[in-house]
Amino acid sequence: QKEVEQDPGPLSVPEGAIVSLNCTYSNSAFQYFMWYRQYSRKGPELLMYTYSSGNKEDGRFTAQVDKSSKYISLFIRDSQPSDSATYLCAMRAFMNQGGKLIFGQGTELSVKP
């Protein structure tokens, strides 16, 4: 079983839709949860960052962490064509030499005008 599982998609939605992206994980030591956005032929960029459980909102983006279910989500409201990218979840334990991250496979999202 992989430590982090993410549906690779691709996911295609119309402009204005609500998008839900999800990851599950198996390591209960993970405490820090991140979502990276990667545009085509670019490096990933940090989009959202959450410590432990709960919700975090930033504009049209909401990150949720449910540690009891080992499940994290990223919601995008009023999706725009500029949101078309690959979204990677990443996570790490509190005590972790080198700050190493474990990444999901990435979900490719396309928002159609």
Place this chain on the structure above:
Amino acid sequence: NAGVTQTPKFRILKIGQSMTLQCTQDMNHNYMYWYRQDPGMGLKLIYYSVGAGITDKGEVPNGYNVSRSTTEDFPLRLELAAPSQTSVYFCASSEGLAGGLSYEQYFGPGTRLTVT
């Protein structure tokens, strides 16, 4: 700040050739990383470094070597290239202080390598 820069952007190697992928960061970050990204497979850690002179293996180190003689530079060496090393390679860095967002990783633009 240029952030994390990588050279070359693209490279085609023949089987058995060697090459070095260059990575430089100008943020005075302690930690640096090398990843490879294959289609639909996310990012796999090859090697990482917590400071000059200190390196350690990641998840997929076979066929690669690294060195870290300065804070800024973290080159990745491929010896005896094989088709299985065809991938996109990303270098990243993070501040690496205690806790929280100091571990945010900043990525370079990547190097697309094809081995034929």
